[in-house]
Amino acid sequence: MLEKIEGIILKTQDFRETHKIVTIFGKHIGKFTAVARGAKKPKSRMAAMTQPFIYGNFLVYLGSGLGTIQQGEIIESFRPIREDIYKTAYAAYLAELTYKMIEDKNPQDFLLYELYQTMHWIAEKDEVEIPIMMYELKMYEVGGFSPVLDRCVRCSNKQFPFAFSIKEGGLLCTKCRHVDGDAIFLSETLVKLLYLFSHVSLNRIGNISVKPENTLLFRRLLDAYYDHYGGYYLKTRRFLKQIEKL
Numbered sequence: 001m002l003e004k005i006e007g008i009i010l011k012t013q014d015f016r017e018t019h020k021i022v023t024i025f026g027k028h029i030g031k032f033t034a035v036a037r038g039a040k041k042p043k044s045r046m047a048a049m050t051q052p053f054i055y056g057n058f059l060v061y062l063g064s065g066l067g068t069i070q071q072g073e074i075i076e077s078f079r080p081i082r083e084d085i086y087k088t089a090y091a092a093y094l095a096e097l098t099y100k101m102i103e104d105k106n107p108q109d110f111l112l113y114e115l116y117q118t119m120h121w122i123a124e125k126d127e128v129e130i131p132i133m134m135y136e137l138k139m140y141e142v143g144g145f146s147p148v149l150d151r152c153v154r155c156s157n158k159q160f161p162f163a164f165s166i167k168e169g170g171l172l173c174t175k176c177r178h179v180d181g182d183a184i185f186l187s188e189t190l191v192k193l194l195y196l197f198s199h200v201s202l203n204r205i206g207n208i209s210v211k212p213e214n215t216l217l218f219r220r221l222l223d224a225y226y227d228h229y230g231g232y233y234l235k236t237r238r239f240l241k242q243i244e245k246l
Helices: 045-049 083-102 109-124 129-142 188-200 212-229 236-245
Strands: 002-015 018-025 030-036 055-061 067-076 148-152 162-165 170-173 185-187
Touching: 002 030, 002 109, 018 055, 018 109, 030 055, 045 067, 045 212, 067 109, 083 109, 083 129, 083 236, 109 129, 129 188, 129 212, 148 188, 162 188, 185 188, 188 212
Parallel strands: 030 067, 148 170
Antiparallel strands: 002 018, 002 055, 018 030, 055 067, 162 170, 162 185
16 A cells, blocks of 8 residues: 655664665654665665655555655755754654654654654754653653652642652652652642643743753653663663763
8 A cells, every 4th residue: 555654764774785674653654664775875866865863755655564665755854963963862862762662553643743843943952951851751651651740649649749759650749758768859840840841742832941950850850760660771862871971
């Protein structure tokens, strides 16, 4: 069946001498893999179409096994990302996280839209930490291990204040905080921000203003949370941590 699919390229790998195997996160279909014949040839029209992070329209023959990309049209190349090592690292991390966390041919149009919006943000702006964490929180929900951020994870109490517990998987109220001595107190504002980040689309957020110390706190919390629950080893995550130290 020949279909026109709009989507973003998550991963490419060489296949034989002149071909590529391309994994696309597509609208109305989800993640799928197809062969791009001749894409490794420098003069091939498919060479430009099959670069990582390309957002485009792909004409794909979908069979029972690997599909075949017949042709494509670039909608957004995200060129600024490819020209900056830090932006490339951020985008590669998001692409690998998405690749590992979503199932094949399981439509996730909202998540695709969020990935596109986050890539666009990375391409256009320098402060990218908050949009990346917003996307991560949404991916945690897809993966089935998102933290509880609207009530106490133990007793469902919704009264502030709260502390965030890695071990318990979310917020603890004052009555339940004793179950985790390592739980980190969060102000009401920070709790509301985390909940907002996990549920609201990036396009509804204007200029994101979070104090550097709070951004760093969120980053440490999410890193520790993923280490505890994530389950997937991400090469790009390790590389990202290395270049952030430069």
